[in-house]
Amino acid sequence: MSQSGLVLGYHAVHPFGRVDLSKGDRASVQELLRTLLAPLEPFFSSAKARVRCPGATAVRFDQTASEVEGICRPLWGLACLLAGGGEFHGTQWWVDGLKAGTDPESPEFWGFPRDNDQRMVEMCPLGYALAVAPVFWDSFSARERANMEAWLGNSINEKNMPNTNWLWFRVFANLGLKKNGGKFSQERLESDIRHLDTFYRGGGWSNDGPEGIHQMDYYSSSFAIHFLQLLYAKLAGDEDPERAAEFRRRAQQCALDLAHYYDAEGRSIPFGRSVGYRFAMVSFWGALAYADVELPAPLTWGMVKGIVMRHLRYWQTQNDMWSPAGTLTVGYSYPNMYMAENYNSPGSPYWACLAFICLAVPETHPFWTSPEEDHWPSLPPVKPLPQPGHIMSNLGGHCMLLSSGQACSYPMKGTHAKYGSFAYSSAFGYSVPPGLFTLEQYALASQLGLSDDGGEYWKTRRLSSYASIETRGDGADAGPVLVSVWAPFSDVSVRTILMPPTPAAPNWHLRIHRIEVQAAAANASRSIMTADGAFAIHNENSTDGRYLDLYNTAVGEGTQPKIVGNYDTLTPDGWARGHEGAFAVCRDAGAVGIRSLEAAGSLREAAREANLVNADPNSNLIHSRTVIPTLQHTLKSGQTAWYVTAIYAKPAGPTVAVASFLDGWDSPPALPAWLQAEIAENKA
Incomplete structure (x- = not known):
């Protein structure tokens, strides 16, 4: 795509909506992701460390943190694409941006996080990208690796964080460094996971917070907790097999509940906060395949694939969710600030890229080789869920x-x-x-x-x-x-x-x-x-x-x-x-x-x-x-x-x-x- 970028006119359909997903193959989903990433090109800063998505709306944190969201959140998709052997012509934008953003001598330095800083959230996709896509760490010089260690590891390990799913973000900051032999804190990683385990309530479900809070929305499943538990099981399972097995067991239990949130048309039930992350609602299902979870009966990989693919096809029909420049807007089916949270910056919606965890799943996995199935004939039409x-x-x-x-x-x-x-x-x-x-x-x-x-x-x-x-x-x-x-x-x-x-x-x-x-x-x-x-x-x-x-x-x-x-x-x-x-x-x-x-x-x-x-x-x-x-x-x-x-x-x-x-x-x-x-x- 040229530097002029994508411009959507009166009758234009976003390239996202024109990708043929009828075959349900990995190549078509890879192309779908590329249509999401490519329109960001004109909004990268000169040193590529920040992405300022269209929209001048303010959020509760500073503008630099907002633009860090803009570059880091799409990493969820890009890292999954690269981990699965896919390619994107703009990968170097992120390589260069990570170098400049973590360099204290760069005019585009992101700044070290303070207590409860939004930058900590964006450390999660960055840590995951370092763990699964060697192109990033391998491209860094010794000095650039030291910069990354200082920004991603030392700074977050010394700061206070909200007592919520945020603690998983620090886990992945340390895990990304650990997987590359960088300096990290095993003590902090362990203590955070132990504390996160106190959020567990049974039946596979975790609260988004400690005792006394009853909040089990998509953060408990696809946006954060279950999703990141499964990624942890995949990346750290060899050295932490007991915990990895427990996370997989919880996912098996919860899958039988979560299947009820997705209808036969591909729509999910909007509930709770941050639903502006749109197709991230389906990321739990790709994470099951990524973490090699054995599905509980009666679910099959054809059913799991059907949930994911129908969901992506549904969002392909939502033509009003794009800005004229082709970027995702704050909103749901259309731009809407009334439903937004005070932390939804113009770059915030790209947490939706969690949905592309399925791209890190090998083509030989039954997630990709199975024909799509409808899960509803195998589930009870009415089911009480005690935990949520x-x-x-x-x-x-x-x-x-x-x-x-x-x-x-x-x-x-x-x-x-x-x-x-x-x-x-x-x-x-x-x-x-x-x-x-x-x-x-x-x-x-x-x-x-x-x-x-x-x-x-x-x-x-x-x-x-x-x-x-x-x-x-x-x-x-x-x-x-x-x-x-x-x-x-x-x-x-x-x-x-x-x-x-x-x-x-x-x-x-x-x-x-x-x-x-x-x-x-x-x-x-x-x-x-x-x-x-x-x-x-x-x-x-x-x-x-x-x-x-x-x-x-x-x-x-x-x-x-x-x-x-x-x-x-x-x-x-x-x-x-x-x-x-x-x-x-x-x-x-x-x-x-x-x-x-x-x-x-x-x-x-x-x-x-x-x-x-x-x-x-x-x-x-x-x-x-x-x-x-x-x-x-x-x-x-x-x-x-x-x-x-x-x-x-x-x-x-x-x-x-x-x-x-x-x-x-x-x-x-x-x-x-x-x-x-x-x-x-x-x-x-």
Whole structure:
């Protein structure tokens, strides 16, 4: 590629999207990676030590560290390519850049890290690259090797680090030097792994932090902990066989859980933070092959390969995730700063290069020689996962997880949406608030919001005082549910029960809320507004791209009731009775809807109403314009109410007829007998 770089125009498709992956061979995935690396060329500094990706957005660390991200994160892909015998014409850019960046006398010196410095994160791909791609260390002079030892080893071993997955980054900094005979600290390497082992919770799962933290997102699997355990098992297994065997054993256990996060269309379930790393979500599966893990039944290498290849093909269809210069943007399916973390610099998304660990796997490995298979026929359609606190479902045309109890251990933008939502879908994604004023800005997809100021500010579930997977029903009707207890206000308590879909009603799941507002003598007029949201869905019609109109049977698209526009919630024709519900159908996305089921018998007094909340733009990860079917109600001081909410979701798909999108809408599930009994006994 010339120094002018790639420029994407009006109808341009990124080279990433034009690579033919239909054969599922290693050569095509190598080419896919090259299309990711090549557009970075114009953004290298003169001495090649820094990469300043397009975008002038700031992060919580300094600009130099941001540009160190820009050069080091793509190393995950380049190192895997080189380790597997592949080639890239720009390899010398990184060779030269590593020399200049670690040279204190260079004007492009990266600077030694301070305590808790972002530079420590980037030492992980650098350490791995040194360990597996000889071209780097072999190209260094004696002085340049000493510079690398000082920057990569001495500096990080002397500094404090966050008590999280970051400790693995120091392990790999030392391991990279060790594999090349450089100066490193075996004592620090050992002590960090011993401490990381205290994060282990059982069943193959590790927390992203110490006791008292419940955070098991993709950092526990593909982004860091499991992934790096497997790389360690591969690189250090000969001299640390017992630990390597344990890491492989954990991966075997966890694989049977993690398989439930990837659907038949190649999509993974967005959950938690850093989902802007996109296809890094699938790196765990390539790492299984890289570390020579023996797969647990019923998984096969054809299934593992299918998960990886379908996932890469899915991301090939996401043409809006690129900058005009062809670099990855901060966001998910499109550029989006609202969902970004405060550590997501313009170079940050290249952590996605973890996905290319499969390129370090020999072509003779069954990962590459096996024909692709679908893993879902061999897995249960519903499975409770005790460690992450999820109930997984593959019914209804998408993978979905119900979640309770997880929470980020530190303040994070949109943390209630990333961890506290009730349901997360591979097809519909989660939504984050682009503002904090009215429902349109809060975008309460798969959340119950409560407001005590007339609907200006809303509180949702973030921390739970109790969360557990329990069993409800008897005999053949027994099944798992998720129970959580939480308090949006000091005088309001909520007990929520989440019930997964069933084969009889595959497109529905239930949320049951018992909400108690304490009586307040000093403020007897106090009222609490509630808003229970379904999944968000694309709000564009297929005819002219405008917002969805009222549902048109002939077209198979639209909403019921109508979308009345932003903030105009008093328009009468924008409301329906709760038991009638609200739905939205978009031809390219499918259908979502919501109904209240408490309008029967003793629960009639709840009398919720349904409408369509026209969420503010750019709140959803997948579609920039969305609408959220929602049930609303108001509770008074001293009142206790039961809400039984039925959520409908049927995604579009290559084999799903548009005319079938609402096939299940008029057949919501009945209230289970156990639920009626609990309500009658006034307990949940």
